[in-house]
Amino acid sequence: MxxxxxxxxxxxxxxxxxxxxxxxxxxxxxxxxxxxxxxxxxxxxxxxxxxxxxxxxxxxxxxxxxxxxxxxxxxxxxxxxxxxxxxxxxxxxxxxxxxxxxxxxxxxxxxxFQDIAANFVSGIILAFRTPYLIGDIVEINGITGTVKGTNLRVTIIESFTGQETYVPNKEVLANPITNFSVMKKRRIDLSVGVSYAEDLDKVEEIVLEVFNSMDGVIHKDQMFFDYEEFGGSSINFNIRFWIEFPAGPGYLVMKTRAIKAIKVAFDKNDISIPFPIRTLDFGIKGGKTLSEMRVATEGDEKTDTGA
The missing domain is CATH 1.10.287 (Helix Hairpins)
Structure with missing residues (x-):
């Protein structure tokens, strides 16, 4: 070997x-x-x-x-x-x-890494365009809250219920952005209904007086009152007014105050906000009035059935 x-x-x-x-x-x-x-x-x-x-x-x-x-x-x-x-x-x-x-x-x-690259490029574009700043209240792609942070990949939004949502910058750039903090104000549109029996001029006068004296309402000369429609059980109107936002008391707080103030003013002036009701009219053509209709008794029912 x-x-x-x-x-x-x-x-x-x-x-x-x-x-x-x-x-x-x-x-x-x-x-x-x-x-x-x-x-x-x-x-x-x-x-x-x-x-x-x-x-x-x-x-x-x-x-x-x-x-x-x-x-x-x-x-x-x-x-x-x-x-x-x-x-x-x-x-x-x-x-x-x-x-x-x-x-x-x-x-x-x-x-x-196309998505990562797209988010990076979108982050650069957003950094230059600045559609929002840290602390602004925004709505992006159906998500509403406060901007807590932003970087070259995501925008961090804290919702009003306390959750943080990380929105990719690509989605931010591709969707409409509503910034509630830019104008420093926000309009509240409130719909109310009153009875058909009420004096509509008096209703308008009372409502405008309520909002002209309410704290937190701004631009009172731009407040707008309009009757919208004949509803099923009420005549419906809208009152549109402006508040400071987000520096003021808050959207939900002012909306609650407005509803309470209208209710108090209507109660004081005997103006009713009707419940949804339905009226049955038996006097239409081809029908019978309610007084002409005979209510069936137990005996009648037995006669009809041949008992």
Whole structure:
């Protein structure tokens, strides 16, 4: 049986390990320098982000835009440090390969993470357009609440029931946005019905007097009263009035106060808000009046059935 010689392979492996060891030893000063440079650029990136945030706060209150630019500055500084570190470690070929691969990787990630990319781009657009600010009360895609935060991926809305909803920026940009805080006011439309027997001019006068004297109602010259329709059991009217929003008492609070005030004023002036009722008219053509109709008795029922 032929003897297997391991001397040459072992020498080759040992020689390779020794060369790697020598290269590692010779690279220690460069690696130490690279570590120092890394720590320097890490501190520099954080400092640059903090300085930019402070300067930006003096010129704008747009938190989303501040977050966008501070993040870009941070990663730009760190990227510059990465290329310098690769140069110190004499990995110039890695730098070239990295630059060449950035485009390929970006293209692949664009296809693989289309939703993430769409949310990121939408976040940038929203940061520049600023349709809302932190603390604004908004309605987005059927979700109503207070904007608690926003970043390059989602907008955080806290509903009035206390739940946080994370709305992707792509959905925010693609749907109508209602911002209740921009105009600093909100209109309340209240529908009420009164009896057909009431004096409509008197009803209007009483309602307008109620709202002209109510605290929290603003722009009283823009208050509008209109009769809407002949309802099934009442004549229905609308009263439309403005309140401060969201700085005032609140939409639901003012609506409750308005309903109470109308009820008190109507009770004081003997104006009735009728229950839904239905009137049966037996005097129509071809029918009989109620007085002409005979109520069947037990005896009649037995006669009809032949008992």
């Amino acid at each position: 032929e003897e297997i010689k391991l001397d040459k392979p072992l020498e080759t492996i040992i020689g390779k390990l020794e060369s790697w060891y020598d290269a590692f030893i010779s690279m220690l000063p460069n690696m130490a320098m690279a570590l120092i440079v890394f720590l320097f650029f890490l501190v520099l990136a954080r400092l640059a982000r903090k300085v930019f945030s402070r300067l930006f706060e003096k010129t704008s209150t747009n938190k989303a835009l501040e977050s966008l630019f501070s993040t870009i500055i941070y990663y730009t500084v760190m990227g510059l440090g990465l290329f310098i570190i690769l140069g110190i470690l004499k990995l110039q070929t890695a730098v070239t390969s990295l630059l060449a691969g950035v485009g390929v990787i970006g293209l692949a990630l664009g296809f693989a």
